[in-house]
Amino acid sequence: MIKNMTTSCLVAMVSLITVFSLPNAFAYKVQPMVAEMSPVGKKAQLNLRIENNDSESLTVEMIPLQLVINNSGKIEYIPAEDDLLIIPVTAILKPGHSQAVMVRYLGEPDIAESKAYSVGFRQIPISMEGDNISQVKMGVNFNTLINVVPTNTKANLLVKELKLIDGEWKITINNSGNRYVRLSETQWQVSDGANSLQLNKEQLSELLNGNLFLPNSSRTLTMKPIESFSMDKIEIKIEIMK
Numbered sequence: 001m002i003k004n005m006t007t008s009c010l011v012a013m014v015s016l017i018t019v020f021s022l023p024n025a026f027a028y029k030v031q032p033m034v035a036e037m038s039p040v041g042k043k044a045q046l047n048l049r050i051e052n053n054d055s056e057s058l059t060v061e062m063i064p065l066q067l068v069i070n071n072s073g074k075i076e077y078i079p080a081e082d083d084l085l086i087i088p089v090t091a092i093l094k095p096g097h098s099q100a101v102m103v104r105y106l107g108e109p110d111i112a113e114s115k116a117y118s119v120g121f122r123q124i125p126i127s128m129e130g131d132n133i134s135q136v137k138m139g140v141n142f143n144t145l146i147n148v149v150p151t152n153t154k155a156n157l158l159v160k161e162l163k164l165i166d167g168e169w170k171i172t173i174n175n176s177g178n179r180y181v182r183l184s185e186t187q188w189q190v191s192d193g194a195n196s197l198q199l200n201k202e203q204l205s206e207l208l209n210g211n212l213f214l215p216n217s218s219r220t221l222t223m224k225p226i227e228s229f230s231m232d233k234i235e236i237k238i239e240i241m242k
Contacts, residue, residue, distance in 0.1 A: 027052070027053060027054035027058055027123065027140055028050055028051060028052050028053055028054065028058060028060065028093070028121075028123070028140070029050070029051050029053060030048055030049065030050050030051075030101075030121055030142075030144060031048065031049050031051075032048065032144075033144050033145065034144070034145045034146075035048075035144070035145070035146050035147075036146070036147050036148075036149055037103075037105050037146060037147070037148045037149070038105075038148070038149065038150070038151070039105055039107065039108070039109050039110070039111050039148055039149075039150050040109045044104060044105045044148075045102065045103065045104040045105070046102075046103050046146075047100050047101065047102055047103070048100070048101040048103060048119065048144065049098055049099070049100055049101070050091055050093065050098060050099050050101060050121070051093075051097075051098040051099075052093035052094065052095055052096060052097055052098070053096075054095060055095050056095060057092065057093065057094050057095065058092075058093055058123055058124075058139075059090065059091070059092050059093075059123070059124040060090070060091050060093070060121055060122065060123050060124070060139075061089065061090050061121075061122045061123075061124060062086045062088070062089055062090070062091070062101060062119055062120070062121060062122075063079075063086075063089075063119070063120040063122060064079070064080045064081055064083065064084035064085075064086055064103075064117065064119065064120075065077040065078060065079065065080050065084075065117060065118040065119070065120050065143065066078045066079075066080040066083065066115065066116070066117050066118075067116040067117060067118050067145070067212075068116075068214075069116075069212065069214055069217065069219070071172075071217070071218050071219055071220055072219075072220060073219055073220075073221075077118060077120065077143070080107075080117055082106065082107070083105065083106055083107035083115075083117065084103060084104070084105060084106065084107075084117055084119070084146075085102075085103070085104040085105075085106050086101060086102070086103055086119060087101070087102045088101070101119070103119060103146065105117075105148050107148070110150075111148070111150055112150070112178060113150070113153060113178035113179065113215040113216060114147050114148060114149040114150065114153055114178065114179045114180045114214075114215055115147070115148045116145065116146070116147050116148075116180060116212065116214055117145075117146045117147070117148060118143040118144055118145055118146065119143070119144045119146065120141070120142075120143045121141065121142055121143070121144070122139065122141045123139025123140045123141060124139055125139045145212070147180050149179060149180070150178075153177070153178045153179035153215070154177045154178065154179050155175055155177040155179045155180065155181035155213065155215065155240055156175060156176045156177035156240075157173055157174070157175050157177075157181065157186065157213065157238040157240065158173070158174050158176065158238070159171060159172070159173055159174075159235075159236045159237070159238065160172045160173065160174045160218065162231075162234060162236065164225070164231055167225070168222050168223065168224060168225070169222070169223035169224070169225055170220055170221070170222060170223075171220070171221050171222075171223055171236065172218055172219070172220045172221075173213070173218065173219055173220075173221065173238070174217075174218045175213045175214065175215060175216065175217055175218070176216065177215055177216075178215045178216065179215055180212060180213060180214055180215060181212075181213050181240055181242070182211050182212055182213070183211045183213065183238075184201070184211060185201060185240060185241055185242040186201065186238050186239060186240050186241060187199065187200045187201055187238070187239045187241050188236060188237070188238055188239075189236070189237045189238075189239070190226065190229065190234070190235070190236050191234075191235050191236075191237075192229045192230040192233040192234050192235065193230075193233050194230070194233075195228055195229055197226065197229075200241075201241040
């Protein structure tokens with residue numbers, strides 16, 4: 001039944017926030033952009049690597065941040081110096097050179113649910129002078145995503161409410177579990193008793209990118225109504241595939 005839907009309908013199925021942006025042709029890159037850590041033990045530490053792809057030297061500052069998402073999907077970054085240790089905090093890289101960056105979790109070791117953090121990479125602008133003209137070369141800034149996950153945690157997604165407002169579906173999804181999850185790691189079954197539609201993990205991965213649900217949180221998403229589905233009987237089940 002997925003073949004009967006238009007491309008625009010599929011793209012509008014879920015409107016979510018992109019948690020991080022992966023630079024493509026930037027002056028530098030960082031790997032990995034997404035990582036997972038444990039609150040204790042050897043896995044409470046990881047190494048990132050920053051590589052200078054530019055033809056000039058650059059200076060990059062690393063900032064520890066905690067990531068918070070409200071129920072409308074707005075992302076907020078909070079300073080997290082007490083929870084994340086980053087060494088070094090500043091890297092000076094020559095063209096073609098790379099630098100290892102150590103990240104260690106220093107927060108509470110006995111957390112009951114996963115926590116989302118970010119290492120913010122901030123390229124320091126450089127003043128340039130030439131031909132009697134002074135200018136500032138702007139820096140590139142972006143954030144990685146690091147989830148600190150205790151053992152034996154699990155996400156649990158459930159559709160709590162579905163309304164039709166101004167011609168759009170407003171769907172409230174609750175993660176009652178104690179672990180984060182991305183909607184691109186789920187499978188959706190939409191049904192009204194007479195019609196059914198399944199969006200599997202692979203199809204959702206094409207539509208969604210880094211769409212994060214934090215533990216014990218709710219989000220309200222905007223969806224375009226699916227033609228021929230009865231609003232009075234609509235039911236959406238979300239299965240976590242990971």
